[in-house]
Amino acid sequence: MSSKICTAAEAAALVKDGAFLVCAGNMNNCLAEEICAAIEQRFLDEGHPSDMTIMSGSGIGDMGPVGGVFRGFEHFAHDGMIRRVIVGHNGSNHTIMQMQQDLKVESYNFPQGVIEHMFKARARGMDVELTKVGLGTFVDPRQEGGKTNSVTTKDLVEVVNVMGQEYLAYKTPKIDVALIRGTTADEEGNLTCEDEAVLTNIQAIAMAAKASGGIVLCQVKNVVKKGALPAKEVIIPGVFIDKLIVCTDLEKNHRMTMGEYYNPAYTGKYKYPVSAAAALPLGVKKTIARRAAQELKFHVPVNTGLGYPEGIASVANEEGIADELVLTVETGAFGGVPAARTSFGATTNALAFVDSPTIFDLYDGGFLYATFVGLAECDPAGSVNVSRFMDKSGRERRPGAGGFINLTQGAKNVIFCGTMTAGGYKAEIRDGKLVILQEGAEKKFLNSINQVTFSGPHAMEIGQNVLYITDRCVFRLTKEGLVLTEVAPGIDIETQILPFMEFRPIIADDVKEMDPKLFMEGLIGLREDIESRDR
Template sequence: MRPEIVEFGDMSFLDCVKDRSVLAISGFNMATTPEYLIKSLYEKYTSTGHPKSLFIETDALPASSGRALDAILKDAYENGNEDFIRGMLVPFMGFSPWLQRMTVENSFQVYGWPIGITAYWFREIASGRPGLLTKIGLGTYLDPDVDSGSLNEKADEAKECTISKFSISKESYLLYRSPKPEIAFVRTSFSDRYGNLTMDDEPIRGTVMAITQATKARPNPGVVIAQVKKYLGDMSVPPRNVEIPYPLVDFVVSSPEKYNWQASSFYYDPRASFKSNPWNSRELPVEGGERNVPQSQQVIARRVAMELISVINSKGPPILINLGVGIPSLISGIISSEELSRNIVSVVESGPWGGLALTGPDFGVSLGAFAVSTIPDMFSNYEGGIIDVASLGFLQVDRFGNVNPSYIPGKLTGPGGFPVIAEGTPRAYFAGSFTAGKTDISFDKDGIHIKKDGDLVKFVNDVYKIFFSGKEAVKYSKEIKFFTERCVFSLDSRGLVLTEIAKGVDIDKDILNKMEFKPVIASDLKETPAVVYEDGKMNLKYAIKK
């Protein structure tokens, strides 16, 4: 039976969403986010009082500030409609200020599994399995011996999402379980005359297929509702272009143009949907995302980019790297400007390979990518250690090398893809400022000049929540380094080792006195190459051994 094609303005398709339904929603910020479906469902609730007490599961975050999920949460908070949602399984909330606020204020249950875990979980449920069994999360806040994976008290009490620990052949594993989705909201680009769905204009493939299959899986097949930007009428599309075949879809809903943005800052750019030459990506200007990046962040990104050359020289080109949100995402632009795109292939957790990764709320979209994977397939590259390097941000690092990227009391953004990427990669290059808070730091060919330092210490005795376990990394002999604007640390069985400092740094005043613990100081302490503080190209391609 073909899916029902819903005319604009007809909301009867929402009748299948009942009180207490488990609703799966696709979305990586605004990419693949079915904003029209989310908005329409909330409007039905505000006009009728139903459906309410929904449990939402998502692969990443179907929102950006003031858009989609964030917009309805703002209205729910301000108008006392908090019974619309009873709980959420959401990996990231950094670009949804209202979700962050309601999580902190314990408005409803919130569970913070990583992106790769949720994406895999949908695929496992689609296969009829009870949940996801993996080593990811051992020794972190996801490990029941350490914490619960919950992000607030209501989640701790309700336990609708659980993580259990098992031993198989004397090896520890975690089993992630959550309610099976009963309804799915997904977004694609076009529907042909049969109801086959394509993603021609989407910047990512996301997890739409796995979410669809998880919803349709037995023993209780659910309802799949797809938002498209256009119904093609009598046209059909080539089989290889079909992302979701029509037998898996119940309703196809054409939405107004304004609800189909590729990214937070732009509606459509052909380069974001793989319709340009990827090897010309270095010529592509970055549109949207973060601008006016502080010099200290650029310095850190340049130093990490320099470190990648040593990986190329030891392994041989090309190397495969993942770039996280924040400072690491700046490395993509450096790779392009240094003409290293053939030697260093960057992948983003949302699925793109190569190209120029955008930053800020547009993170997840790459201009000029040469390939795009689904999110579950991309995370196989991380969890399986297929990538060579991951560069990720940090908020806190402790004496054991444990890392907290995003959680302090009263403020949290969720794990994102961090735990899976950091734990799976053979080399993790964490990148962040040495202190937090307002600073006055400048750089020139003579090195660093610290006039005013940040007031918040980031290298602490114990992190607030463990998202990356230093102990597990050392156990498996992984290469772990921490890059800041003034120094570099490595991690071994002794803990953090100070291996490099910038010219102009006083070790006692600028480093040791700004840490809660004393690191090991390397006997062959090096000085950061001055080129990272200068403007223009570093000519890194000439450092590659032939």
């Protein structure tokens, strides 16, 4: 039997011009960084591989270049190296996003969970992934079809009718090369992931590549003797892996997350104490997180996203209820405390791990009680944009949707969190009241938004409960539009809310004051709030 072990340079030599290349991972989590760097070096030295199509479920990179260092897909951001990009999120691939904006590559943005399921579909030999996820949003071909610039013309998604119901059919790729990562492999390629923060989509990608007749290149820390690994710890059987690349620079190229080289609390092996000393200071982020946390429910799956929703886990921990929540992350963790920012995707003290396609089965299947997501732009119908923005010069930026569409179309309760204005907004909490020191230059509640990432009318059609929690008030979505239901202490509706909206919402007959304790120091009795609401 020939050895599967090779160097990163030898692995890079197997990637042909025009290849369809798929990379596993989430930012730096489970990213085959050493192989990506070797492929780039080969292109710089030889001009090959060129004209590739690259695809990932989430963002592969580290929002760089950071300190001049490129990671993940950013290694492929060279003219002529890539022709087409299909991703769930561009936010961690700034150089790729720049190529997209400069019309140097064809570019598609599909929901992260749809891409994960496209890999599973291809592994089953299916030419399409059939789903309702994306209906009514910018990936619906009746809007933009997920195309993100004018040089992108080929249709990869279409509307189909099955038994009287509308679905979106996404064309699944035939994969030439899959890049995956694990911790330890035996000589035959049987792979374990004991030191990885997440599993992401490595299994689905490996199986999809083999079903396509492609090759699987796997980066690992260690190689051990055949049969040395406990069979039930093997995540991918060796028959799905063609080459093993043992990482030569672990600290640089096999980091657990973008922010941390290694954190044992992310592995699930150990449970670390999480101190309430890390509580948020009293301010707008905390008051929004507290109000959002009042919508939690014990012992059922919920999801919290980036930005203002990040504060919810901190508030829950401070209030002593974190152990009774089942927070989930798109990368597959259940329970524990989701990591933020540069370690997003990892989880401290998780109770269980599944892979990304499986967690999106849960999201798409309607099992998620609530999702808490950011708020960038909102229109009178309650539709929200978080995926496409225009600067003052008219130049656009498209970070994309990530898992946002799956989450907001699958959850029973959708809670948007954010300030009413952006761009220089400053405020503080003083004597139990919100005091706005400087209003933001940019309004978020607009007559027309740049892109529909969440469709308010679709949410009403399928019976979701939708809230918009801001620094100064709370709106609820109805079939008639946004209804203002709560206002913060110290805020006047006529002078401090309505002038900063391009449209006038419906004002409830019984507008309530937001709970005053949200704006006070000390604990707020969150457990009692949740239990009393659920009685």
